[in-house]
Amino acid sequence: MTSVQKFQVTFDCADPERVARFWCEVLGYVIPPLEGFATWDDFDRSQLPEDQGSWCACIDPTGVGPRLYFQRVPEGKVVKNRVHLDVRAGAGLVGEERLATLQAECDRLLALGATHVLTQVADDENESCITMQDIEGNEFCLD
Template identity: 45%
Template sequence: MAHLRDVTFDCRHPASLARFWAEALEGYAVAPYDEAELERLRDLGVEDPEDDPTVLVVGPVGAPRIFFQRVPEAKVVKNRVHLDLVADDADAEADRLEALGATRQEAQPDDRFIVLGDPEGNELCLMRAVS
């Protein structure tokens, strides 16, 4: 039986999108660059991790990793899959995510969730925690 290892985002700039999601999700961080990883990048002709075509974000033990890979094309339509986040104070969390670079999307017919786009426009839903 298979298990979930990574959630992968195609994107224009993996480093900046990885930083957004590392800040957005509790317990997540951009994977550190050790000397072996820096050497791998140099072998690809990449001198600065900011230009890394593939960036990994890791979370708590057992949580799926989030992987960002550069693609040449821009996002042009609504995502078929998106992440749902939950927060005790969804309005305050939406404000925090907007300060990180997210944008609010269309208004929703009910108040159960807030739809946002990450800095590259990938949709995410911010669910209100149910007491």
């Protein structure tokens, strides 16, 4: 019998805590408490200056979804992501109801600092989806 492996999704970014907090708002995730520290800021201040702000993580409070890990890297994003998240905002919906739901979620995420890239309206083969970017330009889809 094959066991299912747990995994996390890792994002390279310039400002790990800022990007983590964005994704917490998108997905309903939380930044987990760190043992021995009352707040994330207390933990970060405990680090050596060069390590402050070098990483952050967020988790699904229900324990179902994967952990998201954000690590600071010196280089900026220069090309399209090879892997991206699909945020299932319209799962189970079709047609105009799906598109309206996706557009409402797009509007919510725009207010959080996301960028709208492309809206693909349903055709004979595919349902509607919206391509967006997070606050550091990482692509993701609302579908």
